[in-house]
Amino acid sequence: MKKLVLQTKKVNKYFKNPLPFHVLKDISMHVEEGEFVSIMGKSGCGKSTLLYILSTMDTDYEGDLFLDGQKLNGLNGEELAAIRNEKIGFVFQFHYLLAEFTVLENIMLPAKKLGKKSEKEILDDAMDTLRLLGIEEQAHKKASMISGGQKQRVAIARALINHPKIIMGDEPTGNLDSKNADNVFNIFKKLSDERGLSFLVVTHDEDFAKKTDRIISMGDGIIEE
């Protein structure tokens, strides 16, 4: 068996407001190194909730969470922020760029925060990534000045900049037309195949999901295999 990048053991999550509600019930799942996994399920089944727990941003859950062999539950906010910075890349449905910063600054920000490379190396990295995604000519534009498809590619570039262990996407193609959606999938697939990156993507898009290595189907807080 390949090395596990991400693993959960019996994760439970409750919403307390407005009524007590058991959202996630004993979720145990894993993502292997280099694996491209999608999570599908109808609205309200808890797939996004699961993703935010896996992303370390939501810490209000029961059960164990491992990333890259490290147990994450019990770490404090600072430590989790550092792990997100170094090991996890995010792509959201809405592009979520800093509108007042240039494309290049958006991409470089997580790497500067990590602080492991010099400014010059980060710049070279960022330009390489932009070139890989075919948007290098947008580098010095303000993030608010580029098109939706381009924004999503910039978001992917930002997710890639620190060479994370895993990239998580919450409906990364949900807001794009089919051409741009295919484009994003092809980029993910290429990165998965060529660089051995792991992907975990929550999606509604069945065509998208079918092309991934494995589909995790969720229904009402449990995993249906």
Add this chain to the structure above:
Amino acid sequence: MSNFKIILSITRIHLLTRFKQTSIAALGVTFGIGTFIILVSFMTGLNSLLDGLVLNRTPHVRVYNEIKPSSKQAIEFANEYAEAFHVIYSIKPKLSQTRIHNALPMINAFLADERVKGISPQCAAQVFYLAGSLELNGRITGINVEEEVGLFNFQEYVVEGKPEDLIKTSNGVLLGAGIAKKMSLHLGDRIQVNSSSGGRFALKIVGIFQSGLAEIDDVQSYVNLRTAQTFLGEGKDYISDINIKLWDMEEAPSMAKEIEAQFNVSAIDIKTANAQFDTGTSIRNLITYAVSITLLVVAGFGIYNILNMLIYEKMNDIAILKATGFSGRDVQWIFLSQAFIIGLIGGILGLLLGFVVSVMIDNTPFVTDALPTITTYPIDYNPMYYIIGIVFALSSTFFAGYLPAKKAKNIDPVDIIRGQ
């Protein structure tokens, strides 16, 4: 450290892209600090002018021989009436000399005291200024010019001529401005003076003296100590007042008591004579600080408001920063440093504004008869006020930024991202 640099770069972009709001927030601080500097410089300038008017001119201890009834009347010496209730009619002051008894040895004793900065003996005489057949009532005080100038800034009140000229001219006089006006006398003219004992003297006017108080300027003139003594037909030991200046004004009351007990003379200290001045100064200071603090609190609310709005606007940015690995504390510092920079820039501009306006006030003509040597409004450029100003600017903006920054720190990125 690199963390700090990147936080500052985010801060910079936030501030610059909202240049208008940033400037308005900074202007609030500028206005508050500027007003503080202007108020405090002007008020303390005015205070020290007024204090100086009284305190510099007034001896710390004045020793004189007071004409008063004996504190122990004759009947009280009689043992057989010791238990009785005394009723004495028509008490008169005791007949004694108006000069200070044994003044010269007393002066030597004061000079030997290490608390004493200097002393200035005076000899006062009642006179009549003669203008034709008209006699104007007046008072001439014999002074030691060097001591008066050195200890009590006497030269500030000599509006024409120089006090030093008095030393060179033995029968010179520094004439009160009121008398000079009444008698149409000018520098270099001569004036006839009758002493109360009947002698007549011709004095040469070497200067005009103006205290600002008409009742003094209309009667008072100054001559050399020796001249005044000659006037009275008395010797060198005739001294009516001894003015003492101390190194430390606070010692005046105890010193006055000591002198009274030791030498059997009257001594009055500056604190007793001018108690109202201390009160006036502290109340003016209180008003200055109260107004300034109010202004800065208002400026602080402005900053609080703007940062709060900024944080609502920046919810998405905060969520992204947190999702990509910035901790709550990083986000808090982004907003705190914005408040800090607004405070710093606003504060420095405020100091500049305060300084420039102070200089303008300092150069505004201010002419008053009461203060003959003052030509412009007084300003106190104490650097301490500038330090207080910038410290206040930074601390008030820090507190104004603290709550919004704390809110930003605690924003849950999941709420923002899911909310869309």
